[in-house]
Amino acid sequence: MIQFPEKFQERMQQMLGDEEYAEFLKSYDLPFHNGLRINTWKTKPQELLQRMGVDLKQVPWNETGFYLENKKQFSKHPYYQGGLYYIQEASAMLPAKLVNAQPGEKILDMCAAPGGKSTAIGAALKGEGLLLSNDISKSRAKALLRNLEGFGIINSIVVSEYPEKLSRYFPEFFDKVLIDAPCSGEGMFHKEPSMTESWLRMGSEEYHKLQMEILTYGAKMVRPGGKLIYSTCTFSPEEDEGSIAWFLQEHPDFHLVEVDDDKDLCGCHCIDHGHPEWADGNPELTKTRRLWPHHLEGEGHFAAVLCRDADSEPMGGKVTLASVPKLPAEMESFFQFLETEGIHYPFDKKRLLVQNGYVQYIPEGMPELKGLHIMRSGWFLGELKKKRFEPSGAFARGLTPDVCDKVIAYPGDSEEVVRYLKCETLQVDPNLKNGWYLICVDEFALGWGKVSNGTLKNKYPSGWRLV
Template sequence: MNELFLKRMKDLLQEDYEAYLNTLNNKPYRGFRINTLKITEEDFFHTFEIECHASNFAKHAYVLDTDEHYGQSLPHALGLMYMQEPSAASAVEVLDPKPNDWVLDLCAAPGGKSTQIAQYLTGDGLLVSNEIESKRAQILLSNIERLGISNAIVTNSTPEKITKLLHGRMDKVLVDAPCSGEGMFKKESKALEDWSEEHVISCSLRQRHILQCAIQALKQDGILVYSTCTYAIEENEKNVAWILETFTDLELVQIQVKWGKEGVQIGNYPTHYTRRILPMDEGEGHFIAKFRRISPNTLNSLDILKSDKLTPSIEKFIKNETSFKENILLKNNRIYAGKHPFYDFKDNYVLRNQVLIGEVIHDRFEPHQHAYTSVLFAPTLNNVCLCDEKEVELFRKGNILQKPVPKGFVGIRIMDQFIGFGKSDGSIIKNKIPKGLRIR
């Protein structure tokens, strides 16, 4: 372990330092959330046996009591669970999104907090999940799809561009900022290898830039939550003090929870209103601060996209294979469905605008996986349930199924949960599950 880092931790923790040192020899805490958009907690534990106990940090969150891995498990594939370090669920609990809120997750990949926000929205409201790095944005998108989220717009844009577009519109904004990752040292060796005081300072400056952008998106009385997975004061309380000094239209809200510890006092600023989580609290480490915008903000208007004329193949699919009756958009040969209008995000690159139903390829309509995992759209589709364990395994491996069902595209359910789809010729279902979701 880096000696300079340990000295900084000793200065920070003081009487808690020895307890922290003792945690360095322990395995990192692991946890998961149950996706209540698709299943109740009661039904989840009635169906699946997982050694765990409830986490203190958030609703629907659990700490694993086993070394078993669940990334290839059936409940994971069905989008019924999301693997998440326990303390990472704390920030959204503090943000407390409500149904009908508009929420911006500005640094959203890989998607743990965005999918948690979507659970709190319960299918209502609008979630904008943004990630600046294109590869990480694709991971974010895959998790949005897998968990069946239907009211999210996923963007791959800069903080400046996306917050300019959403200026004054958002009820809640989350900045789970890129950081030095001191709370991830046991899990990610690269975070430890990259650590230096210079890196900490560099991260703090980057975080200030992101926060300055985020504030622009808030409406009056809107809530901003700033979180990191690091312990460094420069990235945490000192950034909070900087916000309070720089932006007089924000006030710091005291976080009133039973877990963690108060933040470190910086000058005359009430930075003790923030919250710190340490490994002694049954989480690897998190910092959370909560702000409220107390002044009015100018509202940027959003244009609504107009749909291209639906092709005969799309109209046939909608008429014959789905009962969906809400908004439909055809743009650039891609067809989307959603509860909300389809807003024009201008020069922000949009990876997903609510639910991607499918694409028109050579005048032929081809459905998309998201249509069959979406909690909004999938229940309206023709489908068949696989009850035999061998059939389930065959499908998850990408094999065809010998099953007499009506011709056409058909959703595949396992344990009454959609996992993907296939195309039937009447007796055989050709597997359409994406290769990246198949098991060996």
Template sequence: MNLPEDYQNKMQKMLGGDEYLQYLDSFNYSYGQTLRVNQLKKEPADFIRRFLLDGQVSWCSTGFYYEGEQKLSAHPYYYAGVYYLQEPSAMAPAAFLPVEPGDKVLDLCAAPGGKSTALAAKLQGEGFLLSNDISASRCKPLLKNMEMAGVKNSVITCESPEKLAGRFAGYFDKILVDAPCSGEGMFRREPSMVKSWSPEEVERYAKLQREILTSAAQMMKPGGYLLYSTCTFAKEEDEQTVEYFLEQHRDFSLQELPLCDGIEEGKPEWTIRGREDVKNCRRFLPHKVKGEGHFAALFRKADGVESVDKQCIKEDDISKSVHKETKDKEKMCKDGKTQNTSKVKNVKIPEAMDEFMREIPEWEQWKNRIIFIKERAFLLPENCPDFKGLRVVRSGLYLGDCLKKRFEPSQALAMALKPEEYKRSVSFKAEDICVEKYLRGETVDIEDAGLDGWTLFCVDEFPLGWGKCNRGRLKNKYNPNWRKL
């Protein structure tokens, strides 16, 4: 690895001679593939019976190492959203944030979606998740990953943190800020990032991170939790940004996070004033953990009562424990682009859509949360706030299109269902050639010649998408943009 000389000098000074050599040696090793099981689809204990896994990621109960030869991104379960391929250290922020079903949660820098899908799994369909990213291009993979995971109770926006702060002051119970950073912790995994590194970039990112955290603090409810993370080793972006935030926001305090399998405490000596409480932060160093470089800090906002918990919070305990609006109205666009939505009361449901949706058990409970953007129908999360004037990429769960006198269900709806929640479904084993044909967009022959109409196509008990059956043939309706090449 051809590391910049300034970077090498900095790391050698931070780590010391012997440990610096260990760090350099870590570039010669790999920990194989890693995945996080999607609890919206399957519990880990049930999943691991089907895969030969090589151990759990100690800081994430749903994360696992896999060293087999099979490419996990090619397996049908990947397309079914049963698991998400994620770097081990990147699993920590969502695991450490104490999200509970029913919470209002914000993922402020959400793309490409690994952490948002993990937060959604913790919510278990209850509460509300706002996944935001300021980059329109990065919102495209975010949208796909959220739909593939079967998330029902989220809204995706493409806004600046400042604008969101003006709208949602004191609104969220839990906030995740996985901030843009200099990426030093990812040099082994993504060597191309080395080229853009410079001391000036470190300073630029530190300034940006502090601005983002200031906006996040404005949106935090009293008593709520804010998790800040980066994938860099730079003290300016880690301990010193934490120090700056605490000095500017005296109503926030640091909470202790788990120490396990090589995770280290934050370094008071790397702050400007030697703050001892940054020991509650956590550093992931690639020569000490089976993962890349990462940093995490958990803040709690005071609720008027002195309640700073100094005990180490384990993951299982954690899980229990006005801006002027823009006058420009966004037109509805296809996936990945922005939409403008507002909540509509007493919406008239087209007959064809009602007839289709009546086959889904939850339909009667969903009816009062339906909105339409032209021909597209969406299910808003319960108690969803008003997003008028904001750039909305996805307004809840996309149900399908009302076209003249017919209704065409969406790929997103298929991924959010279970086979028992729709009366017509066909299922094939993962190794069946029919699954491969379906993922490539081909027509599939089925045994039940009497099956007619819209049908949920599944691999084992996991939906992959829709098909339309007629006389023993299933016409493929799998999303063309998702097809296996």
């Protein structure tokens, strides 16, 4: 049994009452609920599960999420390495589900690392629109970038900045802003009991102050009629209903949106409503949502969907769209690569950007980013090197075999695909034409390989190597 801090126990007992508190404690004697969420940008859930020969129980509130009993089995599978699914705790799938991303929208994931929410949003956008994924920690932003590129998301921008600076760059720019806020993490005590130590050091008050600050800056970036989605993985009323109550008082042009269990949550009715009595008594707070570990198969979470009034007064400021310089002469090697290797992707030349020799395909309508700490601005295609073009792993992940003439596809259960993922050199049909090939597991892109006289030189990114 997890040893909860005494102060935490007292508060939870007061919130839930003796009988329900006993059920709450019992839930921590049950196994932790691992899950996976399938990349619908690449495949359909049931088709992938059928390919893998597994029958997994669906997460009730997310049609793309499923429960896992053996995490290790799925974390080593070539389909996982190929970005076909993301391993994620079931309750953590709720925030991105409530974003309800639609192709063509402009969305900000403000506290995005390590990428569970951003990969879900990116998959739902289906390559259309723009996803700006941010994390204040540069090291965590690197992991975020890795996950987005591994998922084959081609319309994302990854930055590492403070919310205040972002708000100055993108006033009223986004259709939706997701804030999965830093919090005291009480809902994660089951997964990481050691978090109780940081809870004792910080408590809820300091996180509440931080949440108010982030919410303020997030609101400035929501267009009139747009939405702000707020979530935490804590039970703390101060950080949950309390933060939303404060926000509504300070931002009268925002209102809470009722979450429809049937429409928004796949007909799931096991998620509780918020509790106004735990904040300022505003009855609108019943429109927020709470996930309790003793009510469902998942951990603790809180979420709220807020909409900015369509007739809100403009806050001022203007977003400048990025200007793309004329392509340098060296780009001829990129176009030559496409022609020689038989890659027929319909690139819009007006969206091709070259910076320091790196070729990127920027999202349509990308804003000016100069002055921000940018990890990636769009789909990273590769590097120009002395009159030749070297394609990137991210380029491969964004492609499908139908746009490539030269493809080598290995079955998901083959020894060859494992060796490829380990960056080993492979032998191939000596009759294959020399040159670059898109390497796939079944029909899903993994990376590149360069064939020379029956030998496949492995071009899988070393940082992605299967160990």
